[in-house]
Amino acid sequence: MSDLELSMTSESTIPKKSFPTEWLWRAVLPIALIALLLGFAAVDRSVLSPGNLLNIAQQTSYLALFAMAQTVVILTRGFDLALGPAVSMVSVGTALAMAGATAAGHDPSTVLLAGLGAGFGLGIACGLFNGMVIALLGVNPFVATLGSYNVAIGVATTLSAGRPVQGVPELFSQLFYGGSIFGIPAAISITLVIGLVLHLMLGRTVFGRSLYIIGTNPRAAAVAGLPVKRILIATYVLCSTLAALGAIMMTARTGSGEPNLGGSLSLQAIAGAVVGGTSLAGGRGGVGTAVLGALFVTILSNGMNLTRIDGYIQMVVLGAIVIIGVLLDRLRLERRQ
Amino acid sequence: MSTIVTVGAPRGSISLRSIVGRIGFLPALLVALVVGMSAVDPQFYGLINILNILRNASLLAIVACGQALVIVAGGFDLSVGAVVALASVVTAKTMAATAAAFPGNTALIIASGVAAGLGSGLVVGLINGFCVAKLKVSGFVVTLGTMSATAGVGLMITSGIPVYGMPDVFVKGFGRAQLFGLPTAVYAALAVIAVMMFVQRRTLFGRYVYAIGGNVDAAVVSGVSIQRHIVGTYVISSVLAALTGILLTAQVGSGQASFGGDRMMLQSIAAAVIGGVSLRGGVGRVEIVAVSALFLTILGNALNLLHVDSRLQPVFLGIIMVAAVALDEFSRRSKARV
Numbered sequence: 001m002s003d004l005e006l007s008m009t010s011e012s013t014i015p016k017k018s019f020p021t022e023w024l025w026r027a028v029l030p031i032a033l034i035a036l037l038l039g040f041a042a043v044d045r046s047v048l049s050p051g052n053l054l055n056i057a058q059q060t061s062y063l064a065l066f067a068m069a070q071t072v073v074i075l076t077r078g079f080d081l082a083l084g085p086a087v088s089m090v091s092v093g094t095a096l097a098m099a100g101a102t103a104a105g106h107d108p109s110t111v112l113l114a115g116l117g118a119g120f121g122l123g124i125a126c127g128l129f130n131g132m133v134i135a136l137l138g139v140n141p142f143v144a145t146l147g148s149y150n151v152a153i154g155v156a157t158t159l160s161a162g163r164p165v166q167g168v169p170e171l172f173s174q175l176f177y178g179g180s181i182f183g184i185p186a187a188i189s190i191t192l193v194i195g196l197v198l199h200l201m202l203g204r205t206v207f208g209r210s211l212y213i214i215g216t217n218p219r220a221a222a223v224a225g226l227p228v229k230r231i232l233i234a235t236y237v238l239c240s241t242l243a244a245l246g247a248i249m250m251t252a253r254t255g256s257g258e259p260n261l262g263g264s265l266s267l268q269a270i271a272g273a274v275v276g277g278t279s280l281a282g283g284r285g286g287v288g289t290a291v292l293g294a295l296f297v298t299i300l301s302n303g304m305n306l307t308r309i310d311g312y313i314q315m316v317v318l319g320a321i322v323i324i325g326v327l328l329d330r331l332r333l334e335r336r337q
Numbered sequence: 338m339s340t341i342v343t344v345g346a347p348r349g350s351i352s353l354r355s356i357v358g359r360i361g362f363l364p365a366l367l368v369a370l371v372v373g374m375s376a377v378d379p380q381f382y383g384l385i386n387i388l389n390i391l392r393n394a395s396l397l398a399i400v401a402c403g404q405a406l407v408i409v410a411g412g413f414d415l416s417v418g419a420v421v422a423l424a425s426v427v428t429a430k431t432m433a434a435t436a437a438a439f440p441g442n443t444a445l446i447i448a449s450g451v452a453a454g455l456g457s458g459l460v461v462g463l464i465n466g467f468c469v470a471k472l473k474v475s476g477f478v479v480t481l482g483t484m485s486a487t488a489g490v491g492l493m494i495t496s497g498i499p500v501y502g503m504p505d506v507f508v509k510g511f512g513r514a515q516l517f518g519l520p521t522a523v524y525a526a527l528a529v530i531a532v533m534m535f536v537q538r539r540t541l542f543g544r545y546v547y548a549i550g551g552n553v554d555a556a557v558v559s560g561v562s563i564q565r566h567i568v569g570t571y572v573i574s575s576v577l578a579a580l581t582g583i584l585l586t587a588q589v590g591s592g593q594a595s596f597g598g599d600r601m602m603l604q605s606i607a608a609a610v611i612g613g614v615s616l617r618g619g620v621g622r623v624e625i626v627a628v629s630a631l632f633l634t635i636l637g638n639a640l641n642l643l644h645v646d647s648r649l650q651p652v653f654l655g656i657i658m659v660a661a662v663a664l665d666e667f668s669r670r671s672k673a674r675v
Contacts, residue, residue: 315489
């Protein structure tokens with residue numbers, strides 16, 4: 001019943017001739033971003049310094065990657081609460097594999113491969129678990145990923161004995177953090193490339209389009225002959241693989257495998273996606289919304305840090321922003337109808 | 338969806354399957370766990386351990402009852418863990434402040450502290466309910482936001498430092514006291530469960546909450562005021578979380594912003610879900626949720642006694658939770674096929 005109703009409302013929300021207001025609504029977030037930057041700059045000039053802008057871009061690239069991962073599953077009316085712990089697990093696994101391979105006396109490229117293999121392997125395993133439990137066993141995504149949340153925390157802390165794992169080789173850090181392509185720092189260029197590929201994938205491939213159909217109306221997707229279960233599994237694997245890539249980049253930054261790296265990332269990634277305008281009801285959102293949301297959250301916390309706003313107040317502000325962001329999105333939807 | 342469930346249960350034929358379907362497999366699991374642990378480790382049924390289990394299970398059960406009510410209405414409350422922390426520090430701060438203003442007036446000190454603690458929960462619940470019911474923002478997002486905000490306020494009040502200065506009567510005479518050999522928290526939990534059972538079964542509010550969770554449209558058509566009842570579920574959930582925060586404060590003897598947290602929130606959802614509350618809304622009973630809270634507490638206790646590495650324990654919790662819900666889903670499907 002509600003499936004049908006939802007699909008009908010979202011069909012009718014496709015904008016046709018509401019040109020001016022529609023553009024205004026779309027511009028709300030970018031305008032808010034610029035206003036935010038200028039506002040912080042009025043208090044502290046250093047916010048707009050080239051160094052800090054680069055810093056913001058770099059910080060955004062990690063959160064954007066996680067928000068993109070989260071967006072992919074949210075498109076199908078899903079969630080991945082396990083994203084944060086999976087990041088911790090991948091970080092620890094990657095560092096351990098590389099430290100082990102180095103100790104065994106392998107050459108640097110083999111060490112690197114071992115690390116990447118372990119990292120992506122753990123990420124894919126987590127995604128497969130989530131996808132299969134959700135698609136094949138029919139378990140609610142919230143519960144399924146809450147389950148793997150616990151499992152991943154357990155694995156991460158057990159593997160690392162709760163301590164940072166040292167022994168990450170210089171080459172690895174150089175490749176995923178220190179290096180740059182055409183003068184653009186590694187983290188930013190990787191996220192740009194991935195974002196572009198994902199954008200094309202969501203917009204131009206059968207797989208990408210089917211995510212929107214499943215999110216808009218799962219029953220119609222099944223009736224239309226889409227292999228919904230297989231697509232869902234692939235979606236969660238994609239999400240966890242992106243998270244694993246982000247984890248590898250963050251591990252390269254810190255230079256050690258951290259069992260607490262993921263911390264509150266699950267919720268931050270959901271917040272980033274949702275603030276950007278990804279709909280939790282499924283079927284609406286994309287790379288653009290994820291990047292915008294991540295940029296917003298990052299600028300907000302960067303600006304509050306530079307203007308020395310108490311860290312505890314920042315939590316209150318972030319909470320309020322998430323709610324307001326979703327509220328604005330709902331109002332926008334209503335205006336369209 | 339909910340129609341399938343009600344139609345699916347055949348009347349008259351009392352087979353083993355329908356009994357299992359009605360009571361669930363949870364009590365069986367609980368009994369197996371208790372019997373198994375008693376056989377393995379005599380420490381398990383020692384008085385100290387049993388009291389420990391009951392005290393922890395009571396605290397979890399109170400939070401889980403509120404969580405269950407919200408989920409039955411089709412929502413989610415991610416903020417309960419943060420409310421436990423906020424109520425704890427607000428209670429302790431208020432008691433310390435009142436004690437400084439009116440030294441010796443113990444009754445007033447305790448009353449003001451408890452009122453302030455419950456009041457803080459009430460405020461968070463009202464904000465949650467208002468945003469969900471009036472502003473129509475998804476419950477997940479709203480409580481995600483208030484979770485962050487509430488935790489921030491709790492830390493801000495205390496700067497992360499435990500708050501002392503509560504009257505001795507509150508800590509030794511209430512929090513750590515035992516009545517007929519049982520901790521006071523157990524009586525509080527039993528009272529909460531009894532009241533909530535009554536609310537769910539016998540009050541209009543309780544029945545309407547089922548109706549809203551089962552089918553919002555039908556509830557609207559039947560003239561149920563959706564908004565007021567949804568606000569009610571969030572308020573009850575937050576106030577119960579605040580109660581747990583106060584009990585925890587009385588037991589530990591200080592107000593701490595580190596109480597509750599994500600762990601309490603996730604466990605309360607796990608307890609509700611394992612206790613048969615459907616995330617689709619409309620289904621679930623608090624008494625089974627309470628049993629499920631007891632089960633989760635005993636499970637954690639058993640893993641401790643068996644010397645399972647505390648780091649590995651979340652793995653078990655995660656797998657059991659997913660398995661419980663998968664089994665539930667499986668039985669629903671096989672019922673639907675009949």
